[in-house]
Amino acid sequence: MQVHTGEPYKESVHILVVEDEQKMAQALREGLEADDYSVRVAHTGEEGFYLVQAQPFDLVILDVMLPGHDGFEILATLRKRGVKTPVLLLTSRDAVEDRVRGLDTGADDYLVKPFAFPELLARTRALLRRGSNDANPRFKLADLEVDVAQRAAFRGGQSLELTAREFDLLSYLFENRGRVVSREMLARDIWRETSRQTPLDNVIDAQIVRLRRKVDGQFASKLLHTVRGVGFVLREEGES
Amino acid sequence: MRLRPRHLRTRLTLWYVAVLASLLVLAWGGTCALLFWQLRSQLDHFAVQEIETVEGLFYFTPDGQLHMREDYHNHPESKDVIERYLEVVTADGAVLLRNERLGSRMLGGEIFAGEGVGGYSQRTAQLSDGTPVRVVSRMHVLDGHRILIRLAHSEEPLLLRMKDLLLASLVVLPVVLAAAGFAGYSLARRALSPIEQMARRAQEITPERLDARLASDYSDDELRQLAGVFNDTLARLEKAFEQLRRFTADASHELRTPLAMIRSVGEVGLQKDGTRAEYRDIVGSMLEEVNRLTSLLDSLLTISRADSGHIQLHRTPVPVLALVRDAAAIFEILIEEKALKLSVEGEESAQVEGDRMFLRQAFVNVIHNAVKYSPVGGSIAARVRTGEEGLVVVEIADHGPGIPPEDQSKVFDRFYRVDKARWRESGGAGLGLSIVKWSVEAHGGAVTLESRPNEGCTFRISLPAAVVGLSQVSKPM
Numbered sequence A: 001m002q003v004h005t006g007e008p009y010k011e012s013v014h015i016l017v018v019e020d021e022q023k024m025a026q027a028l029r030e031g032l033e034a035d036d037y038s039v040r041v042a043h044t045g046e047e048g049f050y051l052v053q054a055q056p057f058d059l060v061i062l063d064v065m066l067p068g069h070d071g072f073e074i075l076a077t078l079r080k081r082g083v084k085t086p087v088l089l090l091t092s093r094d095a096v097e098d099r100v101r102g103l104d105t106g107a108d109d110y111l112v113k114p115f116a117f118p119e120l121l122a123r124t125r126a127l128l129r130r131g132s133n134d135a136n137p138r139f140k141l142a143d144l145e146v147d148v149a150q151r152a153a154f155r156g157g158q159s160l161e162l163t164a165r166e167f168d169l170l171s172y173l174f175e176n177r178g179r180v181v182s183r184e185m186l187a188r189d190i191w192r193e194t195s196r197q198t199p200l201d202n203v204i205d206a207q208i209v210r211l212r213r214k215v216d217g218q219f220a221s222k223l224l225h226t227v228r229g230v231g232f233v234l235r236e237e238g239e240s
Numbered sequence B: 001m002r003l004r005p006r007h008l009r010t011r012l013t014l015w016y017v018a019v020l021a022s023l024l025v026l027a028w029g030g031t032c033a034l035l036f037w038q039l040r041s042q043l044d045h046f047a048v049q050e051i052e053t054v055e056g057l058f059y060f061t062p063d064g065q066l067h068m069r070e071d072y073h074n075h076p077e078s079k080d081v082i083e084r085y086l087e088v089v090t091a092d093g094a095v096l097l098r099n100e101r102l103g104s105r106m107l108g109g110e111i112f113a114g115e116g117v118g119g120y121s122q123r124t125a126q127l128s129d130g131t132p133v134r135v136v137s138r139m140h141v142l143d144g145h146r147i148l149i150r151l152a153h154s155e156e157p158l159l160l161r162m163k164d165l166l167l168a169s170l171v172v173l174p175v176v177l178a179a180a181g182f183a184g185y186s187l188a189r190r191a192l193s194p195i196e197q198m199a200r201r202a203q204e205i206t207p208e209r210l211d212a213r214l215a216s217d218y219s220d221d222e223l224r225q226l227a228g229v230f231n232d233t234l235a236r237l238e239k240a241f242e243q244l245r246r247f248t249a250d251a252s253h254e255l256r257t258p259l260a261m262i263r264s265v266g267e268v269g270l271q272k273d274g275t276r277a278e279y280r281d282i283v284g285s286m287l288e289e290v291n292r293l294t295s296l297l298d299s300l301l302t303i304s305r306a307d308s309g310h311i312q313l314h315r316t317p318v319p320v321l322a323l324v325r326d327a328a329a330i331f332e333i334l335i336e337e338k339a340l341k342l343s344v345e346g347e348e349s350a351q352v353e354g355d356r357m358f359l360r361q362a363f364v365n366v367i368h369n370a371v372k373y374s375p376v377g378g379s380i381a382a383r384v385r386t387g388e389e390g391l392v393v394v395e396i397a398d399h400g401p402g403i404p405p406e407d408q409s410k411v412f413d414r415f416y417r418v419d420k421a422r423w424r425e426s427g428g429a430g431l432g433l434s435i436v437k438w439s440v441e442a443h444g445g446a447v448t449l450e451s452r453p454n455e456g457c458t459f460r461i462s463l464p465a466a467v468v469g470l471s472q473v474s475k476p477m
Helices: A022-034 A045-054 A071-080 A096-105 A117-129 A164-175 A183-189 A201-215 B008-055 B076-081 B156-203 B221-271 B276-307 B320-329 B332-337 B356-373 B420-426 B432-442
Strands: A014-018 A038-042 A059-063 A087-091 A109-112 A138-141 A144-147 A152-155 A224-227 A231-234 B058-060 B066-068 B085-090 B095-098 B121-126 B132-142 B145-154 B315-319 B341-346 B351-355 B379-387 B391-398 B446-452 B456-464
Touching (some): A022 A038, A022 A117, A045 A059, A071 A096, A087 A096, A087 A117, A138 A164, A144 A164, A164 A201, A183 A201, A183 A231, B156 B221, B315 B320, B320 B379, B351 B456, B356 B432
Parallel strands (some): A014 A038, A014 A059, A059 A087, B341 B379
Antiparallel strands (some): A144 A152, B085 B095, B132 B145, B391 B456
């Protein structure tokens, strides 16, 4: 049923979430568990600190704004003790100094609240994948095929005429196939737009419409779907 | 503990008195020294004259004794008037004669090398009883004998006079200083009293009463200027406060709108049991509003950082035409979809010194605006040229509906939208152009709008050109 391939077996992936807001913690737990990660939640920095030392985790998702010792302090102490577990910082402040401080303290990545959940999942995967070299030059989904090395795409054996951007978009959706990809992720990873203020949403939507016309146009089974309010996903119909 | 007077006028007076005192002491001391030096050289002068006089009065008696003729006075008692000390010694130091006033005291002691030879030797010495004297010596030949004549006057009267002078100054100086201090203090108080008055008045101005102003009818130019500057600052403050008040009201309205929608959609969705697809749609609709809120917050954050001056521009030379092309490229697909004709042309060499990211943001927002409002099949022209006075001018013209004249001054205001009803589809909160204005002005430029209803808009952005070498200035033909 799962379309993921070449991923580590997820049940064995342990993630620690350090977040004091009950609702946020619950959402993170459910969202990550839905993606088959095994999740442990700590509600204070101290609790998180002891958990990390007590048992090995593959990833720590650490909120910056915690009562008592904040995320920066916890992170600094962990790094000082030689704990090398990848850490993804969640911050509600978008100030550049905060990001720099976070990365300097030893965070592997950061995400600004409010974030799109698909983006959190993508960053999580990226951090877990880091180090393992997983270049997969050919993708296949139903009768859609993408050859990354040749920059060529086929549907039902027929070659698709894609522009460079359309091809990048399709490969990106393929890499994340079965998972929703947000507009923010596309803006950052495909359009390479660093500023969140660039009005790209209309552009992305138009580009998706084009791509869909080429990929799904004359075919009965649709592969490229829009998930309202979240983004886009490449998957076979009926699958969720 | 350090004492520091609270009032400026006291400090001014103290400084003034201190400076005056040191100047007076310096001047007085200098005068005394000069006087003393002059009087002493006068003394030497007299001594030289007297040596020349007494020289002719010496004679040796046959038994080898030296004597001095003193019988020329008309009144013998006049001798007592003469205050000189006189000593005559042989070349090897044996005393030949000492006058009555000197008595048995020694005048000058051992002969030093070259004393009185070829001129007059002057020096200050002390008699054995401590009397300070000024001695002048002269070597002389009398009847084939070399004798050294030493003639001296007491310096005591001189020193006494100097002492009197200094004592007098100790009495006079404080009086002078006190008078000067008093005068200085009242002057300072008078000069500073309008400032005190201003301070009292300024203290009464609170954020609620920003419309109050300082009186500016001072006769002093400096004070009038000060009051003027202060009033200008107040005016700017008042304007800023007003803008902030309006901004807060607008921002809360803009934030409230998506929140209200999230709430209503959620509440209505929960009122009845729906299908899975219906729920997905409801959640999706709520998430759309959340995205809108998020991007609104991002824009607000940028604006507030810009306002508080927290944004630093990383300036590098930026080729403007390339940047405009880059900004336009983002909308390529929308332009195709709407069958718009976009042309970007102009001087390739035009450069400005600026922050690439924020300049690009400005061009992106203006072009986005043009794309948004252009009718299907319309055309947009972006032109870059170097204008007069070292400016780079970027004009972006569309043929959309244009902006009515009464609204043209407001398009750069925050949250302004020409068509209030249409913003949801066109997806903006009316912050884009205000960000353009901020970015351009932060680069020392200006942005203006020309528009006629139904003929379109032309946005003109002028930026100071980068200073480049001559070879780069030549325009491509």
